[in-house]
Amino acid sequence: MNMPTPDSAINGIANVRLPAWLLPAGWPLQAGEPLMADLRFDAGKISSLQPARAGQTDLWDACGALALPGLTEPHAHLDKTFTIGRSRPPRPGLLAAIETMHQDRQHWTAEDLRQRARKGLDLAAANGVTRLRTHIDWFEGTPPLAWRELADIAMPGVTLERVALAPLSFFADAEAADLIARTVAESGKDCLLGGFIHSSNWDPAAMTHLMRSASRWQLNLDLHIDEELSPVAHGLSWLADNLTENKFSGHICCSHGCALACGSEQQAQEVLSLLAAQRVTLIALPMTNLLLQDAVTGRTPRQRGITLLKEAQAAGVPLLLGCDNVQDAFCPAGSYDPLDTLSCALFALQLDNLFDQHSRLICDVAALTGDTQTGLPLAAGSAASLVIFPGSDPLTWPLNSAARLVFHHGRLTHQRTWNEDLSHES
Ligand SMILES: [Zn+2]
Numbered sequence: 001m002n003m004p005t006p007d008s009a010i011n012g013i014a015n016v017r018l019p020a021w022l023l024p025a026g027w028p029l030q031a032g033e034p035l036m037a038d039l040r041f042d043a044g045k046i047s048s049l050q051p052a053r054a055g056q057t058d059l060w061d062a063c064g065a066l067a068l069p070g071l072t073e074p075h076a077h078l079d080k081t082f083t084i085g086r087s088r089p090p091r092p093g094l095l096a097a098i099e100t101m102h103q104d105r106q107h108w109t110a111e112d113l114r115q116r117a118r119k120g121l122d123l124a125a126a127n128g129v130t131r132l133r134t135h136i137d138w139f140e141g142t143p144p145l146a147w148r149e150l151a152d153i154a155m156p157g158v159t160l161e162r163v164a165l166a167p168l169s170f171f172a173d174a175e176a177a178d179l180i181a182r183t184v185a186e187s188g189k190d191c192l193l194g195g196f197i198h199s200s201n202w203d204p205a206a207m208t209h210l211m212r213s214a215s216r217w218q219l220n221l222d223l224h225i226d227e228e229l230s231p232v233a234h235g236l237s238w239l240a241d242n243l244t245e246n247k248f249s250g251h252i253c254c255s256h257g258c259a260l261a262c263g264s265e266q267q268a269q270e271v272l273s274l275l276a277a278q279r280v281t282l283i284a285l286p287m288t289n290l291l292l293q294d295a296v297t298g299r300t301p302r303q304r305g306i307t308l309l310k311e312a313q314a315a316g317v318p319l320l321l322g323c324d325n326v327q328d329a330f331c332p333a334g335s336y337d338p339l340d341t342l343s344c345a346l347f348a349l350q351l352d353n354l355f356d357q358h359s360r361l362i363c364d365v366a367a368l369t370g371d372t373q374t375g376l377p378l379a380a381g382s383a384a385s386l387v388i389f390p391g392s393d394p395l396t397w398p399l400n401s402a403a404r405l406v407f408h409h410g411r412l413t414h415q416r417t418w419n420e421d422l423s424h425e426s
Pocket of ligand 1: 075076077135224255324325
């Protein structure tokens with residue numbers, strides 16, 4: 001495989017293997033698999049996507065390598081990331097991590113926040129991420145330093161969204177809730193309202209204020225909701241019922257939803273079908289849920305702690321996978337590579353058909369934004385931004401797939417090509 005020249009525009013890519021979910025209806029198959037594709041670029045956009053034909057000598061030949069559109073990291077915490085080296089929690093579990101994070105805040109200067117967040121974005125971009133949504137903790141009703149500092153660090157090629165993450169108690173007072181929503185709405189585009197909703201702070205009046213204030217200020221929501229293994233977690237079921245009775249103006253993402261796995265199958269089915277009807281997106285976070293749920297020192301966890309992804313899929317709920325915390329008190333590991341998240345989900349959720357079906361869980365921008373006008377990525381007219389996985393095959397991907405080439409608007413921007421196969425070929 002000859003590499004294209006970094007940063008110079010190419011006419012397109014020949015012989016690329018795209019996942020079945022992304023291809024137009026009627027795409028030809030060969031031995032049960034989608035035929036390779038030829039992609040032509042024009043001014044940084046896709047000008048055509050067609051079944052591969054011989055003799056496309058003006059295109060760069062990907063030699064059958066797997067490819068995806070730009071990847072999505074739908075759930076990060078850039079304000080907390082890369083703090084594990086200086087702040088380790090004394091015990092496992094979510095509550096100890098929260099205590100440790102509060103102690104670490106003494107270090108959160110503008111420079112510290114920018115440096116750590118930029119490192120996270122750099123890594124994400126190198127891995128092929130083109131859209132990253134970060135939650136940012138609010139500690140009172142006014143924006144924290146991180147809210148402002150992270151507004152200015154976006155880099156070319158990565159759309160950065162900020163979610164104001166406030167505990168539900170901040171919405172207990174209707175006026176205070178409205179002020180938070182107004183501040184978020186006036187913070188510029190790509191800002192959302194969020195909340196931490198847990199049985200320990202459950203307050204239906206505060207939920208009503210949160211929803212109303214978001215609606216009033218035309219904000220989309222992304223909620224940390226039911227991040228626990230408790231059959232009495234109320235968040236998702238309250239939300240499902242509330243949305244059925246009250247119209248909400250924007251789009252809602254629900255992150256975590258672990259407690260769905262604790263109640264009865266019937267309860268879960270009812271909640272999921274209501275959420276599907278309202279096009280609420282569920283974001284599963286297998287890495288941190290495996291690490292933090294059912295976590296007791298010296299005891300092997302008995303439960304997986306992950307939301308009902310397969311049941312949600314069957315009910316028609318839009319779905320995504322995210323990493324959540326990366327190298328902080330909540331998750332000392334984690335990465336800004338969505339393939340790591342998908343690899344974790346493969347085992348935790350017993351997924352199959354990873355490339356052709358479930359790769360969608362790490363690149364579905366429409367599921368993140370709720371924008372129903374967003375067509376399939378890599379269709380004509382969309383951004384010529386994609387990730388190539390040299391040396392990978394559909395059976396073992398996303399494992400052993402660290403090597404990759406990242407194209408942004410038709411130009412090679414990042415490459416990591418140390419796969420053994422490649423060294424033989426080059
Ligand atoms: Zn989170």
